[in-house]
Amino acid sequence: MTRIAVITGAGAGVGRAAAEQFARAGYDVALLSRDPDRLERAAQEARRHGVRALPIPTDVADFDAVAAAGDRIEAELGPIDVWVNVAFATVFAPVKHITAAEALRATQVTYLGQVHGMMVALKRMTPRNRGTIVNVGSALSYRSVPLQSVYCGAKSAIRGFTDSLRSELIHDKLDIHLCMVDLPAVNTPQFDWALNKLGFRAQPVPPIFQPEVPARAILFAAESRRREIWVGWPTVKAIWANRIAPAFADRYLAKHGYSSQMTDQKLKPDHKSNLWDAVPGDYGAHGRFDAKSRDRSVEMFTDRHRDAIYAGLALLGGAVLLHRLAKRFDI
Template sequence: MHETRKIAVITGAGAGVGRAAADEFARHGYDVALLSRDADRLARAATQIESDFGVRALAVPTDVADAIAVDAAASQVEDTLGSIDAWVNVAMATAFAPVSALTPEEVERGTRVTYLGQVHGMMSALSRMRTRNRGTIVNVGSALAYRSVPLQSVYCGAKFAIRGFTDSLRSELIHDKLNIHLTMVELPAINTPQFDWAMNKTGKRARPVAPIFQPEVAARAIFFAATHRRREVWLGFSTVKAILANRIAPALIDQYLARAGYAGQLTDEPLERNAAGNLFDPMPGEFSAHGRFDGEARQHSWEMFTDRHRSLFWGLAGIGAVSLLRFVARRRS
């Protein structure tokens, strides 16, 4: 009979950040349930986790765009592993393309996976956690949940929507006095297979905007958010700069991205084909947590802003502004 362990559900766990997050929770002794679409890749991941960390790992092939399937997966997890302690929403699917090149079906599919997939996860987790008055839900966002960029309208729109839904739910949890922790992690550019398997209509291979971090860095931030009472976590100074700069001068950022936003996200390598990627169907192959940018991705990030840090930041910024105004007033007098 196994010892009692906490249970974590990770969506998008077949590859990328979700795969790294499953490892991170297992490393800390959690039994993990892995949700994604590719059954074979998911089964291999579960086997590897059990071998590496000595925990139970349950593979549950699931399309998070399907609310009924997500809820059925949650029931299977609780029937097999036990009560869910943490639910982590990572799954996403998107397209690199200007809006003029997208079809309504592509936009809808990306939105259903990336936005509604997290909504479905929140609702399934919440319905179970409410009965026990405990649990944690982690939503994985991005700096692009605050500052949109060209060529990623589907992804940016979904991440903005996740942030809005999360904030509404958080207020409701506070109103109902529930001991359920809801948090969101805003990520920088991460070295995942996303840039090789996302739908791409640009004609060139996509790349993350530097600085790039390894998925294990994101996984550590996700675990931190799940185990500390933080409203939100910003990972990497690039995320902090993007969010704060957009608050200060959004029009200037619009102009800058119009000039540099295309080149910063595309390589000079032509695409071999203009395929649908994994938007509608999972991509076959031996994908894992890492993408093709191991040579330039960072293993660590010393900057991790939480809501507590931001309070301090804005306090110091306010003091600085008052000091500046007083200095100007003295100069004028």
């Protein structure tokens, strides 16, 4: 049976890597992003796996465009099984240097883009009473950092909207699965094309993961019944550290959160931003940090195989207990 997945932000970064993962797993894929040339290249990569790929240039901030894409997908590919919301836009700058228009636009893309995707997916999945929606969140939705206030605020809002929707699905007894996949720092092109007012080139805070790591987590989320998946130990650490000592995290980030997000390379005067329009170019899934990035996550492996690990630990514990009892009673 043919399975159909929709991925927003599929032209580059995590969305591009996710499109590859779903195609490799045998899904027909619908790819939504703004740059038509980059989207077509992503579709060509997916077709190499013998699946259908439908690129649809779409600005996810425009609800009517997302709804029209949903109509076209079901008309040309068939019923949507999985909808993955990845697309986002951000601003690297202190709040005092962000304009209201910039904050609005980044929020429309990052937050409302996912809301639009959820609404369009639900409209089609509800009558069939099946389907999966995967929202891509971030460790920064739990622990905000300086210089990324708009992004952190939008990701936090996505988490709030997702939790509300999940309760509604349970109330309505709908068999539609909703999952959030929270990411660590990832080596994507966003650090080259995000609106940057820092004066220096931006970088992800190490440790950095290759986009294939979250892409595998997204595919796993689509095929499991997990409520939430935290990708990478840094994500787990950031979330728990903020729960345990938020005031300490505030002070730590005030001291280290600026320098850790900037390289020592000055920003070029002709730096282009994708906030308002797509930046042309042959960008792919990876950014410029390949040499510093990890292609595996031990935490992600243990999360994917947690049932087997728990079972193994239980068997080990039972064996230790039996050994101790045997020694005690000289069996």
